[in-house]
Structures are given as structure tokens and as C-alpha cells.
Amino acid sequence: MSHDAGPLTPGGHAWWAARPVAATIARRGRPPVGLSRIVAVALEIVDEVGVQAFTMRMLADRLSSGTATLYRYFTSKDEIMAHVLDLVLGEVEVEPAHVAGRNWQEAMTLAADRFYRVLRRHPNVLPQFVRQIPVGPNGMANRERVLGLLLAHGFAPDLAARAFQAIGHYVIGFAIQQASPDSTDRDAKDLHDFFQSVDAATFPAIAATATFLRASTVDEEFHFGLKLLLTGIDHLHARSVGSTSSAPGSS
Amino acid sequence: MSHDAGPLTPGGHAWWAARPVAATIARRGRPPVGLSRIVAVALEIVDEVGVQAFTMRMLADRLSSGTATLYRYFTSKDEIMAHVLDLVLGEVEVEPAHVAGRNWQEAMTLAADRFYRVLRRHPNVLPQFVRQIPVGPNGMANRERVLGLLLAHGFAPDLAARAFQAIGHYVIGFAIQQASPDSTDRDAKDLHDFFQSVDAATFPAIAATATFLRASTVDEEFHFGLKLLLTGIDHLHARSVGSTSSAPGSS
DNA sequence: ACCTGAACACCGTTCAAGT
């Protein structure tokens, strides 16, 4: 996994588009030459300048090629971005050894945390989540790994599916609201400052709560919400099975 | 609230940009003529064709004006979209009467549900959440209302702030992953079908869980995750105060 | 003093012409 700069990937099939551009696949039996290199360089550019500033001409220049060449491998800019998203998802690594001895709560925390860290490393890729649900090979592998983990811990299939979805949506939602891709300076401290600077007369509740938020870091806030979800899941899980694992109670 | 087609709003100040374009404000002491009409029509267009297809020329045409005129009221397309987002947030209405007699869990469920419904009504506006944290007048009013509700129920300020953030991020994350703005056809059923159609040999966990997902609706899945969060919050809240409100247990 | 047509410097995508 995480083939982040290899020469080329075998045959990019239909995976990358959930539905929107999905019709335009299946055709293109062309030679898969520098496909993965194009994607790797595209990710580089997106990481540097953001999705908004990313340009087909930039990409072509960096590959010392023309824009027309790109269309021999991909049908559109959007398809390239879909591949970029999956490349990023390939960076999510949860070694089986790290999950082995743990209870499901610890394992899920680890998985969610790894996912969150990857999103933080590539904040400029986040807009792509608004455009597609990740069903590329790496996205599917991640999904399979986490769902399998829950099932292995005795979760009923429907509970596993819903828990996975709730956690996944939370992580993505948190990452999206936490890091705006195009602005370079805005971070959590700024926002806490902003909320604390509001007029306490017109926004009493915002002012009262902002003071307490200022002391906390983004990671703390992330894990707080994650813990809430896991606690809720544990309730449902314990009701069906008899294994209420006492929470590790770490902040 | 929800001034959705009025003639004009008083003085649009600096609110709309959290940080990115925020420097370009404060100047512009121009006459606030058709400002709110521009925003209302912009929302109409975004609802119809999406953010991607939205064009300054479209907007100008619909106002029977030129694109240059738009720049007399707004400094950029992004500023217009920020106003559009806040206009949408103005549609979130939680009547005090509906919250009055309820416990905090019921009240928060109502608030989150109203928010979610508005996002579902304007899925094309979702990409804007990737670009900014909503600090416009309506966004601030919503934040104040919900935070105030938690405080009124005896929540400690830090717990209120974190609970609000966790729920907000979850709702946005769910809405974003649930509805892709540019594709017109993809919905949850499609996705459930897709996950159920994967090869059970290579993706056993995905296949096993997809069967159960197919039976559920998007709204059910949304409320499932919301319930998880509320259950987790109740644990923390009950620990500090003595008011463990028994959950309404309505799946 | 206010408005705006027409232009500017781009963009994603295509295709005819090159090798």
C-alpha cells in the first residue's frame, strides 16, 4: 500500500468515480504509461498550492509535457483528482501488529487517528471529499480493514456498518471544518481568538464557551468527539454482546 | 431570520470571511443597494446548477446587469458565496416554543435535525463549508442559540463548546459525504448497491455489512450517529451534574 | 457619480498537424 511515487500502476479501471463521471469509464484501453507518476506529481502540486490553484498546465509543465498528453491518461481534471484522493488514502496505514492485542475501542481510536493524521497532512485534498465518496482501491481497502476489525470484535453487521459510517463522517467533517484548504494562515488559535473577541452582550454563550476552548488544541477536540462516538457505540455493542470493555479514560 | 428575497440588507460588514479574504474588508463604504438581492439570486443559481457551474456572468444576466456591477457590491465570487452560505444558515429555525419543555437531548436532536434538513435542501452549498467556517450573522446566531441551550441545561462551558463542535462537525461531515453537489443522480441507494455488488471474496466485511445497510435510509443513518454522540455527551454531562435524562430510545 | 461594455489574462479541453 501507499505506492507514493512508483513508476506506474497497472490498469486503472472504473473505481475512481462513484457515479458522476462513472459512465465515461470502461472505454480507454490505452497504454498505462506514466499514469501513477502523473497522479503523484498532481498530489505534490495540490499539497503546495491547493486544489483551486491547481492547473492542468502546471501539471503538464512539471511533467515537461503538454496538457493534451494528460488527456491520454485521464478523461478530465476531476478524474485526476479522484486518483489523487485515493493516493492519499493509501497513506493511511494501520499495522495489524498495532491492532492485535487491543480491544475494539483502542483499535478504532488508532484507525480514526491515522486517518485524521493523513487528512491533516494533505488538507488541500479535502475538497475532493465533497465531490465523491472514496471507492478507489485504497479507499476500499481501508473500509474493508476497519469493517473487518469491527466484525472480528463481535459486532453485528448493521452496527458495524453504521458505526463505521458515523466515525468516518465525523473524521471528515472535523478535518474539513478544521483546515480550510485555500487560506494559508487560518488555524484553530485564530478561530478561538475570534470567538473570544465577540461582543459578550450579543453573544453571551459564545463568549462564555470560547474562553474554555482557547486552552485546548485541535487534536484534543478531535479525540473528544471521537470518544463520544465510541462511548455511544459501546453502549449499543454491550447491549448485544456481553463485553463492556471499560474505557481507557485518557482525557 | 431567513430574509430570503428581501430588497436589501443594511451594511454587510466584515463578518463573511473567517480569515482568507478578511483583509480586503473595512474598505468599501459604497452604497449597499441590491446587495441582498444579488445574494438571493446567487443562491437560486447555486441551488439549480451547483457551485461549479455557477458563473458571474450567469448571475449578472439573471439580474439583467453586467458582471462589472457585481464587483461594486462584492470584491470576489468567493465573497458572494460566503453570503450565500450565511443566507442558507438563516433558514435554520428552531422555535423556542419547540425547545421549551424538552430535555437537552431532545432539544439538541431537534436543532441538529433542522440544521441537517437545511443542508439537505441546499446540497450545492456544501462545498462552501470546506472554504470557511460560518461566522456570518446567521451562522453566529445559530451557534449562540445552541450553545446557550446547552448552558441553560447546566452544561459546563467547556463541555458545551466541545459537544457543540462535535455535533456540528458530524452533521456537516454527514451531509457532505451523503450528497455530492455536482452529480445529479448519485444517492444513498446507489451507494448501498455499489457496496453490495463488490466481490465478497476480496471484500468480505464490506459485502457482509452492505446487506444490512441497504435496508436503512439516509435519515436513519444520520440519526444513528447523532444518537451515538448524544449518548456519549450524556455520560460526561451526567458525571458532572446529577441529571441523567433517560434516553428517549427511539431508534 | 455611478454604471458597464469590452478587454485582459487566464482556465479546461480538443484536434489537427506533426514525428
Place this chain on the structure above:
DNA sequence: ACCTGAACACCGTTCAAGT
């Protein structure tokens, strides 16, 4: 057979010229 320069039809934004 494969590649790509140059063009096409746009885009957001600006500004000089109109009223």
C-alpha cells in the same frame, strides 16, 4: 501509432469609456 502545439470556448476580474 503516438504525441502535442495551438486553438477553442470559456472563466473571474478590471478599467476605460460611457451616461
